[in-house]
Amino acid sequence: MSKIFQPMATELSDTGDKTEISRSHKLMIKYGIIKPCNVGMYALLPLGMRVLNKLINLVDKEMTNLGAEKILLPALTSTSLWKKTNRYDSNKNELFTIKDRHEKEYILSPTYEEAICDLISSTGSLSTKLLPLRLYQISSKWRDEMKPRLGFLRSREFIMKDLYTFDTNLDNAQYTYDLVCESYNNIFKQIGIKYEKVIGDVGTIGGLISHEYHYISNIGEDVILQCPSCYFSINQTISKTTNCPQCKNELQRHIAAEIGHTFLLNIKYSQPLKAMYVEQNELKPVVMGCFGLGLSRIIMLTIEILSTINEIRWPVKLAPYTVCIIPPKAGSKEENSSKYIEQLSEILCKRDIDTVLDDRTHLTIGKRFVLARALGFPYIIIIGKASTRSIPSFEVHDINNSVTNELSLEQINHYFDNINFK
Numbered sequence: 001m002s003k004i005f006q007p008m009a010t011e012l013s014d015t016g017d018k019t020e021i022s023r024s025h026k027l028m029i030k031y032g033i034i035k036p037c038n039v040g041m042y043a044l045l046p047l048g049m050r051v052l053n054k055l056i057n058l059v060d061k062e063m064t065n066l067g068a069e070k071i072l073l074p075a076l077t078s079t080s081l082w083k084k085t086n087r088y089d090s091n092k093n094e095l096f097t098i099k100d101r102h103e104k105e106y107i108l109s110p111t112y113e114e115a116i117c118d119l120i121s122s123t124g125s126l127s128t129k130l131l132p133l134r135l136y137q138i139s140s141k142w143r144d145e146m147k148p149r150l151g152f153l154r155s156r157e158f159i160m161k162d163l164y165t166f167d168t169n170l171d172n173a174q175y176t177y178d179l180v181c182e183s184y185n186n187i188f189k190q191i192g193i194k195y196e197k198v199i200g201d202v203g204t205i206g207g208l209i210s211h212e213y214h215y216i217s218n219i220g221e222d223v224i225l226q227c228p229s230c231y232f233s234i235n236q237t238i239s240k241t242t243n244c245p246q247c248k249n250e251l252q253r254h255i256a257a258e259i260g261h262t263f264l265l266n267i268k269y270s271q272p273l274k275a276m277y278v279e280q281n282e283l284k285p286v287v288m289g290c291f292g293l294g295l296s297r298i299i300m301l302t303i304e305i306l307s308t309i310n311e312i313r314w315p316v317k318l319a320p321y322t323v324c325i326i327p328p329k330a331g332s333k334e335e336n337s338s339k340y341i342e343q344l345s346e347i348l349c350k351r352d353i354d355t356v357l358d359d360r361t362h363l364t365i366g367k368r369f370v371l372a373r374a375l376g377f378p379y380i381i382i383i384g385k386a387s388t389r390s391i392p393s394f395e396v397h398d399i400n401n402s403v404t405n406e407l408s409l410e411q412i413n414h415y416f417d418n419i420n421f422k
């Protein structure tokens, strides 16, 4: 911990952010997870970057299972492509645009339907052997928000996973769409926070079918309507009814924050941008889907939902470190017990459990425990008084479940066998 770059704000009012802030946003700034740079723009500090990397790994695995290949498109998309799909004028107010030295205009991309179609088109035409094709990227996206607020909830730069799928016909594209929805379910189940899949608004992206993924949260900007007895859920903006169309129950209203969005696009982009495939010597536009996941939003909302007013809580799979070991204070009676650090580390290392040592031994155990709790490490092991007994034991705190056990090394070995971290 002594080596981690973690600039902390001492006062809550000291966040250095002039926009509207929420609990999660405040905690992330206070404990050095993020740092505001410009209005609606944030630096991810080392602890925050570890969280993002864990989320990226989780998403990468699911995308690989889906047969999707990872790419990286340039941040800048030529404005001329957005003019071909008529999205430039309708979105102009929220687009960051820049000109190069030759006066050619570009957009700092908020989304990549045009860019990916142009990439496909520039390769000629796709052979049916290559289809279905699934390409995704994880990168920063930009939107010049009128009113940035609530940190990563409505920031001007955000991190998104965007997947684009290409099929020969609508049936196949629908099959792909369902597969992606399944992989989204897998991702959200692993994060472990209850999520809602609702019938979504196709909005400015367009297409035939759309679903949104939400976390229920008061800081959200959407209202979703849900049937209390069947699975029917819909975004209020497209609902023309207050009752469930299936079982006629009155729909319940929840404030929610969007974390993912899926679209069955059909040929809306592939046709004007000539992303084609060849079948029996005939050129046809590929049938597309696009699928977004707001990674920076997911990180912020998990904190918003799980944390207390003063302490961050993480889903175990996203915590910056899973375990924090707190050794005795320098010069204390227990100082000699520091020798157990090695044995404890070994137990955790052989299970690939990422662990941080709070080596700031000029601080008391109590002070470091308070800090470790506030940062939300899911497990904290304290080498305290009990470590000087003939059979040494250690306090093992399961922070998310508020359970503390006093365990010997052998018991700790056993304890971590029974927890599923992968």
Ligand SMILES: [Zn+2]
Binding pocket: 227, 228, 229, 230, 231, 232, 244, 245, 246, 247, 248, 249
């Ligand atoms: Zn119903």
